Amino acid sequence: MKNQIPKYLTIKQQANKSSEANMYIDGEIVTDEWYDSDTSAAGFRDALKDLGDVKTINLHINSPGGSVFEGIAITNMLKQHSAHVNVYVDGVAASIASVIAMCGDAIFMPSNSMLMIHNPWTMAVGNANELRKQADDLDQIAKASIATYLAKAGDKLDEETLKELLDNETWLTAQEAVNYGLADEVIGANAAAASLNKKFAQRYRNVPKQLISEEASKPQVDNERQQILKNSQARADALAEQLKNLKEAY
Structure with a gap:
């Protein structure tokens, strides 16, 4: 049986009915989901509730990271x-996402996967x-990750x-992660190696070149956003027309 609640978090119950x-x-x-692949804490909470009383959860992660507090x-x-x-x-x-991985009772990494750890960062004004408070807050967040x-x-x-x-x-290979105790076992390589889209490749400082995805970035707006933009443009056009008419009247 396959269920998908919410849309970006796939849950597959095994044939033995719930174990x-x-x-x-x-x-x-993220905090607010725009794309099918996005994961929020609220959505994850609902998905866990939907699982019911299972004895084992196999959590598969392929994520560039995101919101610290959601994670x-x-x-x-x-x-x-x-x-x-x-x-x-x-x-x-x-x-x-590497912090989320640490929740595992056992952590498995294919030989071509990677784990990246760094200090938290933010944008502030x-x-x-x-700004000093922002820096202090980041230090406190870092303590939680370190622990x-x-x-x-x-x-x-x-x-x-x-x-x-x-x-x-630091970008750790699977074997390096095991050596540091941040993973338990290196397993066979996946068909698809680790990669990052350009958005995250530009955000991080030391991304290995082989991880930079050559695939086209996903669209910056989805259908809902496109509709918002269309509505905004229509209002702007209407306002411009009104201003034009007023100028002509005077």
């Missing part, structure tokens, strides 16, 4: 769930006091080394 379920995070971690919420939901969670990094788990990585890594990774990896925006 195991596969879930997929295949795109950006932390998803991570905590999975940690609190009674099921055994197997995480499979199908292509790439970057930024907050404001006066000096407001999550170290909890998974155990004695394979110390805090000093981890902070250095975060400072350098």
Whole structure:
């Protein structure tokens, strides 16, 4: 049986009627969903409820990251769930997606997948006091991520080394992730290797060249946005016509 609730999170119940379920995070971690691949904390929560009483969740991740707080919420939901969670990094788990991956009781990485860890960042405007607060907030967020990585890594990774990896925006191969305790097992390569679209390739500093996707970026507006733009343009055209008529009248 295949169910899809919500649209961007695919759930497949196994034939044995509920003991195991596969879930997929295949795109950006967001607050508001615009694309089928987007995943939000609210949507993930609803999907978990829809699973019912399963004993095993196989979570497949291929995500460039996104919203820190949405990702932390998803991570905590999975940690609190009674099921055994197997995480499979199908292509790439970057930024907050790598934090979500740490929720796994077991983490599996194909030999051609990658895990990227870095310090959180944001875009901010404001006066000096407001910008200092933004920096302090980022430090607090970083502490939460550090605690999550170290909890998974155990004695394979110390805090000093981890902070250095975060400072350098480190792209770990599957074997390197295992060596640092951030994954448990390297498995056979996937047919499709890890890749990033141009949006995220430009956002991150040290993206390996082989990960930059040559595929055309997805459209910047979907049908709903296109309709909003059309409506806005129609109002602008109407206003321009009214102004033209007023000028002609005077």
